[in-house]
Amino acid sequence: MSTLMTGAQILLECLTREGVDCMFGYPGGVTLPFYDALYDHPIRHVLVRHEQNAAFAAEGYSRATGRVGVCCATSGPGATNLVTGLVDAMMDSIPIVAITGQVTSKLIGSDAFQEADTFGITRSCTKHNFLVKNISELSQIVHEAFYIASSGRPGPVLVDIPKDIFQGQAHYTPVSSIHLPGYKVYTEGHTGQIRRAAQMMWDARRPLVYAGGGIIASNCSEELQSLVEIIDAPAVCTLMGLGGLASSHPNFISMPGMHGSYAANMSLSNADLLIALGVRFDDRVTGRLAAFAPHAKVIHVDIDPAEIGKNRVADLPIVGDLKRVLSKLNAALVELQPDAAPINSTHRRAWWSQVREWKDEHPLTPAISTSEIKPQQVMVEIDRISGGQAIVASDVGQHQMWAAQFIKFDKPRLWINSGGLGSMGFGLPSAIGAQFACPSQLVFAIVGDGGFQMSIPELATIANQGLPVKIIVVNNGYLGMVRQWQELFYNNRLSSVELETFPNAEMLAGAYGFKGRTIQNPADLVPALREAVDEPGPYLLNIKVTPFENVYPMVPAGGAINEMVLGPPQPVAMPR
Amino acid sequence: MLQVISLLLENKPGALMRVTGLLSARGYNIESLTVARTLDPELSKMTIVVQVDSSLRKQVIKQMNKLVNVLQATDLTEGSVVCRDMVLLRVRAAQENRTAILKEAEIFAARVIDSSVEGFALEATGDPEKLDEFIAVMRSYGDIEVTRSGALAMSLEQKKLRLAPPILRGEDAMLSETKNGVLNA
Numbered sequence: 001m002s003t004l005m006t007g008a009q010i011l012l013e014c015l016t017r018e019g020v021d022c023m024f025g026y027p028g029g030v031t032l033p034f035y036d037a038l039y040d041h042p043i044r045h046v047l048v049r050h051e052q053n054a055a056f057a058a059e060g061y062s063r064a065t066g067r068v069g070v071c072c073a074t075s076g077p078g079a080t081n082l083v084t085g086l087v088d089a090m091m092d093s094i095p096i097v098a099i100t101g102q103v104t105s106k107l108i109g110s111d112a113f114q115e116a117d118t119f120g121i122t123r124s125c126t127k128h129n130f131l132v133k134n135i136s137e138l139s140q141i142v143h144e145a146f147y148i149a150s151s152g153r154p155g156p157v158l159v160d161i162p163k164d165i166f167q168g169q170a171h172y173t174p175v176s177s178i179h180l181p182g183y184k185v186y187t188e189g190h191t192g193q194i195r196r197a198a199q200m201m202w203d204a205r206r207p208l209v210y211a212g213g214g215i216i217a218s219n220c221s222e223e224l225q226s227l228v229e230i231i232d233a234p235a236v237c238t239l240m241g242l243g244g245l246a247s248s249h250p251n252f253i254s255m256p257g258m259h260g261s262y263a264a265n266m267s268l269s270n271a272d273l274l275i276a277l278g279v280r281f282d283d284r285v286t287g288r289l290a291a292f293a294p295h296a297k298v299i300h301v302d303i304d305p306a307e308i309g310k311n312r313v314a315d316l317p318i319v320g321d322l323k324r325v326l327s328k329l330n331a332a333l334v335e336l337q338p339d340a341a342p343i344n345s346t347h348r349r350a351w352w353s354q355v356r357e358w359k360d361e362h363p364l365t366p367a368i369s370t371s372e373i374k375p376q377q378v379m380v381e382i383d384r385i386s387g388g389q390a391i392v393a394s395d396v397g398q399h400q401m402w403a404a405q406f407i408k409f410d411k412p413r414l415w416i417n418s419g420g421l422g423s424m425g426f427g428l429p430s431a432i433g434a435q436f437a438c439p440s441q442l443v444f445a446i447v448g449d450g451g452f453q454m455s456i457p458e459l460a461t462i463a464n465q466g467l468p469v470k471i472i473v474v475n476n477g478y479l480g481m482v483r484q485w486q487e488l489f490y491n492n493r494l495s496s497v498e499l500e501t502f503p504n505a506e507m508l509a510g511a512y513g514f515k516g517r518t519i520q521n522p523a524d525l526v527p528a529l530r531e532a533v534d535e536p537g538p539y540l541l542n543i544k545v546t547p548f549e550n551v552y553p554m555v556p557a558g559g560a561i562n563e564m565v566l567g568p569p570q571p572v573a574m575p576r
Numbered sequence: 577m578l579q580v581i582s583l584l585l586e587n588k589p590g591a592l593m594r595v596t597g598l599l600s601a602r603g604y605n606i607e608s609l610t611v612a613r614t615l616d617p618e619l620s621k622m623t624i625v626v627q628v629d630s631s632l633r634k635q636v637i638k639q640m641n642k643l644v645n646v647l648q649a650t651d652l653t654e655g656s657v658v659c660r661d662m663v664l665l666r667v668r669a670a671q672e673n674r675t676a677i678l679k680e681a682e683i684f685a686a687r688v689i690d691s692s693v694e695g696f697a698l699e700a701t702g703d704p705e706k707l708d709e710f711i712a713v714m715r716s717y718g719d720i721e722v723t724r725s726g727a728l729a730m731s732l733e734q735k736k737l738r739l740a741p742p743i744l745r746g747e748d749a750m751l752s753e754t755k756n757g758v759l760n761a
Contacts (some may be wrong), residue, residue, distance in 0.1 A: 119590060123590065123597055131589070131590070133589075148644060180644060182643065182644055182645050182647040182648075183644045184641065304642070305638055306638035306639050306642055309635075310635055
């Protein structure tokens with residue numbers, strides 16, 4: 001018989017058994033018993049400065065490793081502060097488990113101090129959530145939470161635990177099976193459908209692989225690479241799928257969509273077969289849906305049946321885990337390979353030469369200036385230092401798009417960004433999570449001057465923990481992406497987008513006890529980045545860039561993706 | 577158009593909210609909803625009638641099937657389906673109408689559950705349109721008060737007669753999917 005434990009100890013036992021080594025959180029009244037049990041427990045608890053950032057850090061940890069990230073908050077305001085991070089994880093299918101304290105069971109519903117209906121509030125923000133009502137079900141629920149978060153289409157799961165459950169006593173009983181009668185996970189993929197898909201790929205004249213975040217979630221980069229090589233098709237990776245196929249791979253075309261490359265969008269618009277893998281045909285990729293890939297048949301592989309046919313009808317759907325489906329698909333492709341390899345057919349050669357032509361016609365070209373630092377140039381130099389190997393956690397906005405366009409990733413889980421929800425403030429805390437997950441790896445937090453200030457309190461966490469995160473502020477003095485839209489679609493009426501004030505970076509970092517610097521001369525860019533990377537501790541590099549640079553190519557909202565605006569509107573010459 | 581959805585779900589706090597939340601998040605208005613325990617007290621059966629754009633019917637069913645508490649969601653809008661509604665109705669009847677009201681009630685197979693000087697309380701079941709007519713007829717006799725149950729629906733198709741829910745039990749689900757090492761621990 002096991003010894004009697006408190007609920008808090010049982011929770012820690014569950015976390016330990018789930019392999020949790022580190023969690024991010026902020027204590028409060030009702031979680032006191034839990035934090036007391038944590039006091040002499042080996043699980044590392046990272047004290048953040050705001051609960052939202054605990055959720056973002058847990059996401060960063062998970063995105064960098066594939067493991068379940070864990071965050072913790074107290075009842076009421078603690079729990080409500082987690083909400084943005086939960087929705088963020090939901091949109092990007094990131095497995096995190098959030099533990100929240102709740103007021104004592106008897107007080108629930110009495111408008112007690114720091115009471116909020118966390119279970120109700122987070123219902124739509126999570127893949128699933130639990131309110132623990134009896135200590136006897138605590139361990140079962142926590143293990144189920146980890147199972148739900150990490151299996152199938154991953155996502156956030158919240159466990160709300162009243163204070164008396166933390167304090168109560170029970171035995172920890174190991175959980176031998178998960179009983180979730182309504183939870184369905186489809187992993188294998190239909191064999192007949194897989195063979196039909198292989199045949200379609202061999203029959204296609206202009207196939208294109210359209211790979212998304214599912215590739216990262218399913219850890220199937222190798223299988224994807226094999227697929228691309230067997231059929232020798234060009235491949236585009238979405239914002240969430242960057243690194244799924246190495247950026248240096250000859251078949252990689254780049255990112256498609258609103259700020260995707262000309263070649264990627266033209267390839268999508270002209271392909272006759274879309275091999276859609278772990279994607280959800282998001283509006284930022286497809287533009288006007290009716291005009292998206294109009295000539296293509298669609299093979300859609302996804303683990304979530306609800307994604308099939310949600311936005312685009314799939315001619316051949318396969319529901320399953322990408323890793324398993326792709327390895328079967330690759331085997332079927334080899335088996336069904338026709339004698340006269342279509343790879344060398346005239347059609348295929350014409351397709352490749354067309355794709356290369358698009359690449360050469362309008363490559364992604366960084367703006368260059370000798371008098372000002374161009375933001376794209378910052379990304380090019382970070383890319384040079386990274387060599388496709390550094391972790392880059394990005395915030396949301398123009399800099400995010402430039403980073404996605406110009407920084408290459410040779411492995412999955414290096415590119416960390418808030419894709420679906422687009423949560424400003426994500427960059428800094430997610431970099432913290434990633435650095436904890438990968439202590440010896442070079443981690444950049446690329447942030448704008450807007451998003452950085454949303455998470456600025458986390459500088460304290462970075463300083464406390466001595467995390468060597470390289471914070472690169474791409475500072476244009478504006479909420480750049482909003483301003484870009486005001487310029488282009490609202491007659492240049494710049495409304496509430498000028499940030500005006502930004503703290504002195506050297507003094508700011510200095511106040512926290514680490515190094516910081518501001519540069520605005522292009523000649524300083526490379527040495528300053530070098531200095532930041534060489535610094536053993538954290539570094540805050542504030543780079544003043546051209547204020548009015550905009551992100552191109554751009555597909556205006558609701559436009560077809562082959563109708564890109566390739567550059568800023570040219571000034572019309574006034575008649576003399 | 578009106579979509580009729582039958583759901584088998586866990587009889588747990590919050591399960592109902594997940595289903596209705598999924599509909600309200602998409603701006604759909606629920607016309608009726610009934611729910612009660614099944615033979616297995618851990619499960620509930622629910623019938624929802626909801627106004628859904630016909631192109632999104634499949635998507636709604638898929639999203640419901642994703643809910644962890646939902647064992648099975650089925651679209652009963654088309655096909656061989658029986659749909660029943662129940663109405664409790666009080667009618668204020670003048671003396672000279674009493675016999676006529678009872679005759680009408682008989683036509684609709686309604687039962688008298690209370691009779692007083694004021695009038696009658698009646699109970700009727702039937703398909704929803706039939707009950708609309710019943711209510712209209714009774715209204716012609718005087719003031720009425722009505723409570724309806726909302727639709728209960730069941731498929732009559734042979735393949736859908738299932739005594740046990742067609743589900744993966746926890747262990748089977750785990751066998752195909754052990755990502756997080758719960759079982760290995």
